Amino acid sequence: xxxxxxxxxxxxxxxPLDAELTTRALQNGGLANKLLWVKDGQEALDFxxxxxxxxxxxxxxxxxxxxxLKMPKVDGMEVLKAVKANERTRRIPVVVMTSSQEEKDVAQxxxxxxxSYVVKPVDFNSLAELARQAGYYWLAINRTPxx
Amino acid sequence: xNLFGAIARSIRLKLMLVVLATTLAALxxxxxxxxxxxxxxxxxxxxxxxxxxxxxxxxxSAPALAFDDAKAAxxxxxxxxxxxxISSAAIYNARGKPFATYARAGGAVPDFPRxxxxxxxxxxxNHFVLFKRIAQDNEILGTVYLRADYKWLQRLLNYxxxxxxxxxxxxxxxxxxxVWLQRVxxxxxxxxxTVAREVVEHRDFSLRARKTTQDEIGSMxxxxxxxxxxxxxxxxxLSASNRSLERExxxxxxxxxxxxxxNAELEQRVAERTAQLESANKExxxxxxxxxxxxxxxxxxVVGFSKLLVEDHALQxxxxxxxxxxxxxxxxxxxxxxxxELLAFSRLGRKSMQMSDLDMTELARSTFxxxxxxxxxxxxxxxxxxxxxAKGDRVLVGQVWANLLSNAVKFSxxxxxxxxxxxxxxxxxxxxYFVRDNGAGFDPRYRAKLFGVFQRLHSASxxxxxxxxxALVERIVLRHGGRVxxxxxxxxxxxxxxTLPKExxxxxx
Numbered sequence: 001x002x003x004x005x006x007x008x009x010x011x012x013x014x015x016p017l018d019a020e021l022t023t024r025a026l027q028n029g030g031l032a033n034k035l036l037w038v039k040d041g042q043e044a045l046d047f048x049x050x051x052x053x054x055x056x057x058x059x060x061x062x063x064x065x066x067x068x069l070k071m072p073k074v075d076g077m078e079v080l081k082a083v084k085a086n087e088r089t090r091r092i093p094v095v096v097m098t099s100s101q102e103e104k105d106v107a108q109x110x111x112x113x114x115x116s117y118v119v120k121p122v123d124f125n126s127l128a129e130l131a132r133q134a135g136y137y138w139l140a141i142n143r144t145p146x147x
Numbered sequence: 148x149n150l151f152g153a154i155a156r157s158i159r160l161k162l163m164l165v166v167l168a169t170t171l172a173a174l175x176x177x178x179x180x181x182x183x184x185x186x187x188x189x190x191x192x193x194x195x196x197x198x199x200x201x202x203x204x205x206x207x208s209a210p211a212l213a214f215d216d217a218k219a220a221x222x223x224x225x226x227x228x229x230x231x232x233i234s235s236a237a238i239y240n241a242r243g244k245p246f247a248t249y250a251r252a253g254g255a256v257p258d259f260p261r262x263x264x265x266x267x268x269x270x271x272x273n274h275f276v277l278f279k280r281i282a283q284d285n286e287i288l289g290t291v292y293l294r295a296d297y298k299w300l301q302r303l304l305n306y307x308x309x310x311x312x313x314x315x316x317x318x319x320x321x322x323x324x325x326v327w328l329q330r331v332x333x334x335x336x337x338x339x340x341t342v343a344r345e346v347v348e349h350r351d352f353s354l355r356a357r358k359t360t361q362d363e364i365g366s367m368x369x370x371x372x373x374x375x376x377x378x379x380x381x382x383x384x385l386s387a388s389n390r391s392l393e394r395e396x397x398x399x400x401x402x403x404x405x406x407x408x409x410n411a412e413l414e415q416r417v418a419e420r421t422a423q424l425e426s427a428n429k430e431x432x433x434x435x436x437x438x439x440x441x442x443x444x445x446x447x448x449v450v451g452f453s454k455l456l457v458e459d460h461a462l463q464x465x466x467x468x469x470x471x472x473x474x475x476x477x478x479x480x481x482x483x484x485x486x487x488e489l490l491a492f493s494r495l496g497r498k499s500m501q502m503s504d505l506d507m508t509e510l511a512r513s514t515f516x517x518x519x520x521x522x523x524x525x526x527x528x529x530x531x532x533x534x535x536x537a538k539g540d541r542v543l544v545g546q547v548w549a550n551l552l553s554n555a556v557k558f559s560x561x562x563x564x565x566x567x568x569x570x571x572x573x574x575x576x577x578x579x580y581f582v583r584d585n586g587a588g589f590d591p592r593y594r595a596k597l598f599g600v601f602q603r604l605h606s607a608s609x610x611x612x613x614x615x616x617x618a619l620v621e622r623i624v625l626r627h628g629g630r631v632x633x634x635x636x637x638x639x640x641x642x643x644x645x646t647l648p649k650e651x652x653x654x655x656x
Contacts, residue, residue, distance in 0.1 A: 015444050015448075017444070017445075017447075017448035017451070017452070018444055018447065018448070021447065021448070021451040021452075021455075024451075024455060099441075099443045099444055099447075101487075101490060103494075120443070120447065121447075121483070122443050122446050122447050122450055122479065122480060122482070122483025122486070123447075123450060123476075123479075123480045123483060124447070124450050124451035124454040124455075124476075125454070127447065127451065
């Protein structure tokens with residue numbers, strides 16, 4: 001169980017290819033060592049609230065959640081809502097990384113307390129650069145309250 | 148019943164009253180005058196009669212007095228029997244002693260005056276009294292005394308009786324006359340009034356009062372009938388105009404009904420169409436959402452994994468394989484741009500506009516300044532005229548300028564001296580803004596295709612671009628109620644025009 005103690009970045013992404021590309025981009029930036037990829041919102045919630053297959057894991061929170069919006073079962077909005085509604089998880093920075101450029105999605109996630117919203121570019125170089133910058137910013141530059 | 152009220156209401160009674168009062172007044176005046184005259188005459192004639200009688204008696208009794216023959220004097224007095232009104236008489240001698248006396252038979256024994264009075268007559272109650280000297284050759288022989296009835300009251304009463312009878316008779320005649328007068332005078336008046344009432348009741352202005360006389364009432368009836376003719380004519384005109392008004396009103400009401408029906412239908416159709424549009428809009432939204440998400444994800448994988456292929460397996464690939472992978476990557480990236488622009492274009496249709504007063508000169512200048520950084524605008528000769536202000540959405544109109552100016556910069560970039568001119572002309576309805584360049588221009592035969600989405604008149608290798616910019620321009624200008632068009636010849640530059648209305652118009656659906 002100690003493997004999850006190490007988790008710094010929780011990547012919530014239903015598309016395995018996108019997940020692989022994002023992981024690869026973070027790797028290129030030297031940030032993917034402590035990354036956990038979960039394939040949908042339900043698994044993300046299970047991990048964050050130590051439920052389901054993560055029921056027994058130690059009580060530690062990731063330092064960053066990269067969240068896709070459009071996912072089967074539980075979508076990103078619901079994950080965001082649950083994270084920001086819970087006292088223990090509300091301080092975890094959540095960055096929405098999505099293909100959606102819809103203004104209403106941006107507004108809605110901000111209303112729900114998202115910490116950042118970035119649109120995934122099609123171009124891999126751009127995506128890699130963006131993932132690297134986001135990871136670097138949230139993990140190295142940004143200060144979060146100590147849990 | 149109040150008599151005065153009745154008189155006030157009835158000409159008939161008034162007439163009768165006038166006739167009776169006149170008759171009565173005339174009779175009264177005449178009667179009183181007659182009575183006064185008669186009583187005066189009666190008194191005068193009574194005195195004259197007595198005077199004559201006394202003369203005769205004096206003459207007759209003079210010898211008897213002269214001879215002191217009382218018997219003869221008495222016989223003269225007895226003759227007075229023929230005059231029944233004389234109640235008593237006496238003859239006094241010169242010494243004033245009664246000489247002979249006479250009293251009317253059947254009367255009371257008269258009281259003779261002891262001494263004769265001086266000559267003259269007087270009225271003593273209901274009697275005339277007269278003394279008359281008997282003289283002969285200037286010698287007074289004696290005095291005659293006469294006393295006669297003075298019956299003025301009797302006469303007066305007689306007259307009153309006659310007067311009453313005459314008055315009664317006259318009044319009856321006057322009454323008959325007034326009844327006749329009423330028939331002559333009030334009947335036509337009442338008939339006219341009846342006609343007037345019938346006119347009022349039945350609204351029949353064709354009724355006429357019958358003219359029976361040629362007098363003032365006759366002319367009143369004429370005037371009344373003339374008035375009826377006039378009123379009838381007016382009423383006819385009025386009802387004719389009323390009828391036409393009613394017809395008009397009915398037509399208007401019918402038209403209103405039809406209009407209301409049409410409006411309701413129209414509203415219904417608008418509502419239906421709006422609902423259709425809304426659902427179409429929703430579909431479009433979900434479509435563009437899936438385009439932006441579902442279409443980009445596989446594209447990203449294609450581009451990303453071909454990149455990973457190059458990165459991870461470069462040693463196994465020869466130059467040709469790497470070239471083909473480069474093509475895959477660049478075309479994938481281009482498709483990503485196309486998708487982005489298509490989404491921007493579709494979002495534009497849904498974005499609500501914030502209308503404000505725009506300083507177009509400033510907007511064009513700052514937009515061009517923004518381009519200068521990206522494009523090689525530094526060597527472009529930029530001529531900006533004074534542009535009229537316009538109403539519009541600042542961001543959207545700014546995009547129009549950005550697209551037109553960046554096109555102008557792009558297509559004139561191969562000239563030695565690129566020149567861009569921006570100016571405007573206005574008419575009473577709209578402002579026409581234009582951007583003119585000395586660039587590559589286009590073949591005017593394909594003018595219609597200029598503003599279509601993804602329509603390009605130049606190859607991407609010649610001038611880069613996706614073909615969305617001008618479609619965006621047209622869409623924005625149309626939403627503002629304006630028009631766009633362009634003019635050009637190949638290699639002679641192009642002019643792009645767009646208009647903005649002076650009056651703000653409703654956004655076309």
